[in-house]
Amino acid sequence: MSDIVRRRSSRNAKLAKIPLGIAGRAAVGFGRKLVGGDRTEINAELNEKAAAQLFAVLGELKGGAMKFGQALSVMEAAVPDKMGVHYREALTKLQAQAPPMPAATVHRVLAQQLGTGWRDRFQDFDDTPAASASIGQVHRATWSDGRAVAVKVQYPGADEALRADLKTLRRMGGTIASLLQASDVKPLLDEISERMEEELDYRIEADHQRAFAAGFAGHPRFLIPKVVASAPKVVVTEWLPDATPLSAIIADGLADPEGTAQLRNRVAALLTEFHFTAPHTVGLLHGDPHPGNFMLMPDGRLAVIDYGLCGPMPDGIPAVLGQMVALLEDDRYEELTALLHEDGWVLPGKTVTAEEVEAFLRPFLDPIRSDTFHVSRRWMQRVAGRATDINSPEIRTSWSLKLPAEHTMAVRVLMGSLGIAAQLDAEVPFMRLIREWVAGYNEFRAAS
Incomplete structure (x- = not known):
């Protein structure tokens, strides 16, 4: 590649290759199945080719296309097993690799x-x-x-590429979300645009x-x-000498789950602690949680790089989020629902009941039900499947809810941390860290 592709028309044409290529391969695969081809083998081959194209296009274009792919890569643990390892490998490459400029x-x-x-x-x-x-x-x-x-x-x-990509990806968001069996990608693109x-x-x-x-x-x-x-x-x-990339620790965990469990648990706890403590310590939230930005030093410290995407939090993690956790922990859904309406989590003109909120949120609450929680790929896949099941009654509740702009980065970072913890298949002390670092939680507990 001689330089980053700048012209919007050229970038759009390359991005369009993703859904067009998938459609073409699907048609060919259907034809092969009709004439007696092995269904499992054909599906695996199609997934592998689609994943390779996804990485090639997003990585080559860089800009907003690659940034979007990197954000998706954090949630690769939620990709259903039936999609195979191919998407995981392709998305994980985007965490630290792309074709270089001359x-x-x-x-x-x-x-x-x-x-x-x-x-x-x-x-x-x-x-x-x-x-x-x-x-x-x-x-x-x-x-x-x-x-x-x-x-x-x-x-x-x-700069030109980033702006062009974000505009194009918004139009393609539904197609890409369907391809990756992911939830709505619009909030992610909105936040990337805001910090661009x-x-x-x-x-x-x-x-x-x-x-x-x-x-x-x-x-x-x-x-x-x-x-x-x-x-x-x-x-x-x-430069960080002798640092071990988080991606290598994830790979070692897949190869030797039992032998690396203690290390993976420690790394996941450090990563989560960093996100909880940074707003209190620095007044900023590190907003780019993917494995390429974290490394383990020989002395056991977690090294953190890439501060291009940070959000101001001069008073620490917003107190309202801690209050919400306390209400969820006690199953106080009437009060929580009132708070959601008051704090702008419900779309104007819409209403949700406490029963609807409880049914919608309950599948996601396992991490706060005990001091520590094992974040596994299976759990992530179950939660992601529930969140995107258009036949579930809870999906209608989600259509009445929105994520307030002031909380978008905090929620995205939390989801990114969960995604990495799932890749690590690790035990994480969420509630211990919340009690220690989220002032709103403790203040609400004391007032109650």
Whole structure:
């Protein structure tokens, strides 16, 4: 790939290949079944080809297409087993991989952002990218003072591509949701759009990371790499030596479930703790929970990278969310329903009853029924299936509900954390962390 595809018409044509390709392969597969082909073998082959195309298109386009794919990848544990391993592999690749941009393009961006003498700021620079993100890729280098650093370089045209993709993906949302057997993807796209402009300016990301590094400085369980330099399209941070990617821990867990259980439980607990503690510690929520952004250091600390998508929470996790958890824990659905109406969770002109709210939410509440909860793929698949069953009476309740904009990121991060915990097949102390870090929960308990 010579550069990120910029023209909207070209990007739309590539994105259109996904549903068109699936339809074409389905027709061919149907024909093969009619003439006596093995149904299981044909279905597996079709799934594999569709998954490969999904990764190829979303990864090649980068921009909003890849960002959308990365967001979906967190929930790969909810993909039904009948879809096979192919979608999991394709979506997981989007967590840290994509076709790279040429070295000449990288050098041009560095010269524009750090000056024509940019090489003087490094002792060495590796032209082969170490990782890819949705709007940029990361290179390993050595800073002038000898420090190993990670250099994130934004793809030229990423801003145009991101805006074009989000507009197109909105139109294709129903098709993609159906393909992945996922729920409505519109709220996800709305939130990505809202934070898009901030992500395109790496100086904002650098400021977020500086705040996290200061807030968690010297922390015994978390490590935030320091920012070395920043510009609108380039950010340089400390390299994390000998770090084990979370994706590798997930893979090891699939290969050796019993032997890695203790490690996976610890990592899942650290990840969840980080999300619960960050708003209180920093006044910000890290809003990009996918395995590519988390690594385990040799000393046992969880390292966290990529701060382009952060949400302000100056007073910690909103108290109303803690109050809702307390009401759910006690099955106080009359009070909860009144609070949902009051706080804007019910669409204007709509009403829901306490009985409807209880029936709708009960399948999702297992994690708060005990101090710790085992988040498994089977549980995620059951919950996801329930949430998307158009024949269930609860789906009609969902049509009367909405997610308030001010809570969208918090809920998405919670779902992302659950998705990663399911990939880890791990035990997570949700209620212990809620009691310790969610002020609204404790305040409501004390008042009650």
